[in-house]
Amino acid sequence: MRFSLLLALLPSLFIMCAQYGQLTPIADLPKRLNESSGMVAVNGEAVWIIEDSGNPDKIFKVDLQGKLLKEFKVKNARNHDWEALAQDPEGNLYVGDIGNNENHRQDLVIYKLPDPDKEKGDKIDSEKIHYRYPDQDKYPPKRKDFRYNAEGLFYKDGFLYVVSKDMTRPYQGEARIYKIPAVPGKHKAELVSVINTCDDSRRCSITGADLSPDGKTLVFLSYGQLWVFKDFKGDDFTSGTIDLIDLRANTQLEAITFLDNNTLLLSDEWSGGGGRNLYRYTLN
Template identity: 55%
Template sequence: MVKQLFSLLVFSITVVNCQNSGNLEVVADLPSNLKETSGMALYGDKLWLIEDSGNKDDITQINLDGKINKEFEVKNAKNHDWEDLTKDTAGNLYIGDFGNNYSDRDDLVIYKLPNPETEPGDKIDAEKIEFSYPNQKEIPAKKKDRHFDAEAFFHWGNSLYIITKNRARPYDGKTFVFKVPDSKGEYEASLVTTWITCKDAGTCSITSADISADGKKIALLSYGFVWIITDFSLDDFTKGTITKLDLGTRSQLESVIFYDNNTLLLSDEKSHGEGGNLYKYRLN
């Protein structure tokens, strides 16, 4: 009887941990003290994570099994609303502090950090890449013009490509792609293109982005879908071949990165007792 109860308990736990994961393979539970993970970057077999607004000015390194290795306080930086991570080929790490729900910020910044894998101690320096949007006419923007939140970016060449998250009401599906240099300074971002993802506010707003190491695929994430773009040229990658994939889940997915050229790692926030996981998704 005890053995039967134990088997039932194990089965129940497995079902709970995997519920609503859809087409995603659960790799690990994220640490319980990282409930609002908003960005990831992969260095070898280690992940660096950040959390969004209201959390510490820290980056945290974990193993792929979810165990924390170390944590750095980011000097000269403030977590106003950290929303995504990316890195360049030299190993520099970039924090996108561009969360802007009401399109009312005039202090948008990307923090550039040296390679965290080689830094000693428990603090890491940050340089500021400050920027503004050339097509935002009013701060704060009216509800119908709230197109200047962002939760997604990636690095390529000597530039950072920022993809905005639509918060306009009524919702119009409009997403902007901007470009800024990857070096310290103050810039007016360049508007690359305007793209209509789709017209459902719940699933069409972009929450994270990444480009594969070979530069041949771009992944754009939302709450339940991922857009894979191939056969593109930069700057305007939206003119490439776009495939929209249903992930089979509607959790609060906030981060996507390429594990390899054909595999994605994703994470979601812990909400209502669900989520807070690291997932794997294999591309065909």
């Protein structure tokens, strides 16, 4: 009987391994969060999550068992295309309305929210950090210059760093890092790094980014791969080592955050009958 049961489970186990690869699923996200696009960890016990375009102007707190704990409507904000979430040491959140698939937006903005764990009620204030790219002068540019979409965002030493998602055709396989002061107002971003990823437009386009709590490790995420940056100096992120990790995962991974200096949490969107999960991955 046990052998027969094992044989019956083998196809499902094979599909799961092929889909999740090196990732360890730890929870199903709530069904209402089908399109998680940004995430930050909260005291090693929960995560704040946002969703992208077409979804509410809200942030959601979910524990590591997948239970929805709290939600806030963000005031003075609109979810045009929320694609990334970051946090500073004081607990302020930064919601990146930085999705720009058509490369035509002139209203890119990052919303700064006070520490939501100190807020009451079901609404939270926001301030606007507007920015523009220093190297874009046409809206939209020619398709060969479609490099002004972004889905990665992280905080470091008083600045926000936006990581572009390459949509050029023919595909160039670049990730550009832009630096913006983490203060409300209108800013011209500064280009600080251009990183060659690889030549597969699906697996080499960046969908998430985060910096470890100790500031020593930067990670980029794509649909199935992870770039790990270490030993860099200041914000010259190409000055150290860069390791590419094949997660062997076949799922629409959109969000990543450090749980601690060596442990990552990742989430994916519901797609093709799978996903909407929270995963753990430990860096070597």
